[in-house]
Amino acid sequence: MSEALASLPADTAGVKRRDGAAGDRIFYWIVLGCGLFVLAVLLAAAISMAMGGLLAFRTFGFGFLTGTEWDPVAEQFAGLVPIYGTLVTSALAMIIGVPVSLGIAVFITEVAPRSIRGPIGGAVELLAGIPSIIYGMWGLFTFAPFMSDYIQPVLIDWLGPIPLIGALFSGAPLGIGMLTSGIVLAIMIIPFISSVMRDVFLVVPAQLKESAYALGSTKWEVVRDIVIPHTRTAVVGGIFLGLGRALGETMAVTFVLGNTHNIAVSLMEPGTSIAATLANEFAEASDDLYRSSLAALGLILFVVTFIVLAAAKLMLVRMAKQRGE
Amino acid sequence: MATYSGSLYRRRQIGSAIALTLCGIATVLGLVFLVWILWTTLIHGLSALSPSLLTEMTPPPGEDGGGLANAFMGSLLMVVLAVIIGTPIGVLAGTYLSEFARGKKIGEAIRFVNDILLSAPSIIIGLFVYEVVVRPTSRFSGFAGGIALAFIFLPVVVRTTDEMLRLVPDVMREAALSLGIPRWKVTLNVLYRAASTGILTGILLAIARISGETAPLLFTALNNQYWSLDMSQPMANIPVVIFQFAMSPYEQWQNLAWAGAFVMTAVVLILSVVSRSVLNRKGGK
Numbered sequence: 001m002s003e004a005l006a007s008l009p010a011d012t013a014g015v016k017r018r019d020g021a022a023g024d025r026i027f028y029w030i031v032l033g034c035g036l037f038v039l040a041v042l043l044a045a046a047i048s049m050a051m052g053g054l055l056a057f058r059t060f061g062f063g064f065l066t067g068t069e070w071d072p073v074a075e076q077f078a079g080l081v082p083i084y085g086t087l088v089t090s091a092l093a094m095i096i097g098v099p100v101s102l103g104i105a106v107f108i109t110e111v112a113p114r115s116i117r118g119p120i121g122g123a124v125e126l127l128a129g130i131p132s133i134i135y136g137m138w139g140l141f142t143f144a145p146f147m148s149d150y151i152q153p154v155l156i157d158w159l160g161p162i163p164l165i166g167a168l169f170s171g172a173p174l175g176i177g178m179l180t181s182g183i184v185l186a187i188m189i190i191p192f193i194s195s196v197m198r199d200v201f202l203v204v205p206a207q208l209k210e211s212a213y214a215l216g217s218t219k220w221e222v223v224r225d226i227v228i229p230h231t232r233t234a235v236v237g238g239i240f241l242g243l244g245r246a247l248g249e250t251m252a253v254t255f256v257l258g259n260t261h262n263i264a265v266s267l268m269e270p271g272t273s274i275a276a277t278l279a280n281e282f283a284e285a286s287d288d289l290y291r292s293s294l295a296a297l298g299l300i301l302f303v304v305t306f307i308v309l310a311a312a313k314l315m316l317v318r319m320a321k322q323r324g325e
Numbered sequence: 326m327a328t329y330s331g332s333l334y335r336r337r338q339i340g341s342a343i344a345l346t347l348c349g350i351a352t353v354l355g356l357v358f359l360v361w362i363l364w365t366t367l368i369h370g371l372s373a374l375s376p377s378l379l380t381e382m383t384p385p386p387g388e389d390g391g392g393l394a395n396a397f398m399g400s401l402l403m404v405v406l407a408v409i410i411g412t413p414i415g416v417l418a419g420t421y422l423s424e425f426a427r428g429k430k431i432g433e434a435i436r437f438v439n440d441i442l443l444s445a446p447s448i449i450i451g452l453f454v455y456e457v458v459v460r461p462t463s464r465f466s467g468f469a470g471g472i473a474l475a476f477i478f479l480p481v482v483v484r485t486t487d488e489m490l491r492l493v494p495d496v497m498r499e500a501a502l503s504l505g506i507p508r509w510k511v512t513l514n515v516l517y518r519a520a521s522t523g524i525l526t527g528i529l530l531a532i533a534r535i536s537g538e539t540a541p542l543l544f545t546a547l548n549n550q551y552w553s554l555d556m557s558q559p560m561a562n563i564p565v566v567i568f569q570f571a572m573s574p575y576e577q578w579q580n581l582a583w584a585g586a587f588v589m590t591a592v593v594l595i596l597s598v599v600s601r602s603v604l605n606r607k608g609g610k
Binding site for chain 1: 334337338340341344345347348349350351352354355356358359361362363365366369413414415417418420421422424425426431432434435437438439440441442444445446447448449450452453455456457465476479480483507508509510512533536537538539540543544547564567568571572579582583586589590593594597598601
């Protein structure tokens with residue numbers, strides 16, 4: 001990056017030319033306008049959603065966040081059930097997705113022979129390209145039956161009788177539900193997390209690793225004690241990026257979560273999430289209070305994902321700055 | 326003493342082998358799911374493909390036959406609208422970031438917000454467009470759908486334009502400016518030409534992304550059972566039709582959903598693989 005160019009004001013670049021100065025000024029204002037437009041979009045989205053949800057917040061107050069009732073007929077709306085579903089499915093997705101992503105990233109950067117690194121990385125990235133509605137269909141028609149036939153009965157038999165955590169694995173093997181959604185979400189976010197991890201693992205200075213090897217460290221010890229600590233910030237940033245995706249993912253979850261407004265301890269039970277509720281009910285919400293309640297849910301999702309994504313971005317930027325120096 | 330340290334070393338070796346094997350298993354697991362998902366789509370989709378897919382309209386419930394012609398057309402129109410809206414704004418905003426905002430706080434802010442938009446839940450974009458387009462006009466429409474897609478299209482283009490322009494060496498800018506050419510002409514004739522492949526593949530990547538988007542269309546474009554080219558009316562589109570048909574209890578609808586899903590996935594993956602490979606080749610240099 002040349003500093004001289006950066007400090008050069010746009011409208012003095014061609015000051016001696018007849019058309020230059022005016023043209024440059026106009027061009028500058030056009031591109032600045034487009035840049036500011038991007039900024040304005042986010043603000044406008046936040047404001048419009050806040051306005052849309054205003055009626056619900058005014059009507060139900062703080063109880064909107066803590067109540068569990070969702071009854072369009074009686075015009076009673078409260079958001080705890082979808083909020084709970086969003087948090088539980090995202091948590092499950094992270095519990096499953098993070099270790100697997102870490103494994104894939106370590107395998108690609110440290111274990112796999114050079115010749116197959118590219119293809120494997122490309123294949124994992126292909127997972128990210130599949131439209132989310134395809135995950136939903138696959139989840140509903142193929143994976144949910146697989147879960148109810150093979151996985152859930154085993155979990156219910158083996159983990160169900162254990163005190164405390166047994167409650168999580170009780171009930172009927174329906175196939176759809178929190179656990180299935182969590183797994184489908186995990187598959188969806190693995191490409192994002194693992195590609196961030198892979199990229200940052202690749203830039204760990206070779207000297208650091210070599211000196212650890214020279215002291216007699218095994219490969220795994222190098223990963224655990226050198227590579228991961230060195231890239232910690234970016235790794236957490238990548239995880240947050242995945243969390244942001246998981247929180248707001250709509251179509252995949254809508255298919256396999258069951259869309260019922262109830263809170264159950266068991267992970268086998270169907271539930272709903274903010275995004276799934278919006279997808280299922282918004283087009284049919286006819287009266288203002290119903291629609292406003294849905295917009296209020298949207299606002300909550302927006303605020304939460306904004307915080308998560310902003311944190312992810314800040315951590316990744318800090319890592320990139322370290323790398324640049 | 327020697328045997329003790331020997332066994333300790335052995336234990337560490339075994340531990341390492343176990344951990345690395347688990348990493349290998351994780352990778353295999355990831356690939357298994359990839360193949361499984363693609364295989365499911367391929368099998369269901371291929372068996373449901375038929376010529377009527379492209380010639381007939383979406384059928385009413387419980388009726389045999391029918392295709393997805395109106396939905397394909399609707400998707401095409403909305404994607405084209407999104408590209409028309411999103412490309413100029415995106416390229417120019419990317420130009421601002423790379424050419425005029427270096428080291429400025431406002432540039433950092435825009436880049437930050439753009440990255441947030443890039444990963445923001447798409448259903449939020451749908452809700453936003455509903456509030457600003459559908460509600461004031463009080464009708465679902467193809468325009469609203471296209472605008473919603475444009476907001477998802479935009480950040481991808483901004484980002485790739487920004488990155489591709491920054492890859493253009495400063496020597497080229499300096500050489501052109503030293504000839505006394507005004508800056509806007511340098512940008513249009515030198516920089517855009519140098520970065521054109523990259524920007525174009527970025528646009529392709531963005532098209533791939535919006536082609537499969539469902540959530541933002543659910544309450545902007547909605548759906549339409551008939552052939553319609555009127556973008557001020559509700560409009561059929563592939564993702565929403567797939568959603569409705571797949572969730573329905575009718576087998577014929579589900580078959581059509583699989584056929585649509587197959588075509589959509591094929592298009593999206595081909596677009597994204599092609600654009601990614603070009604981008605990687607350019608970025609790697």
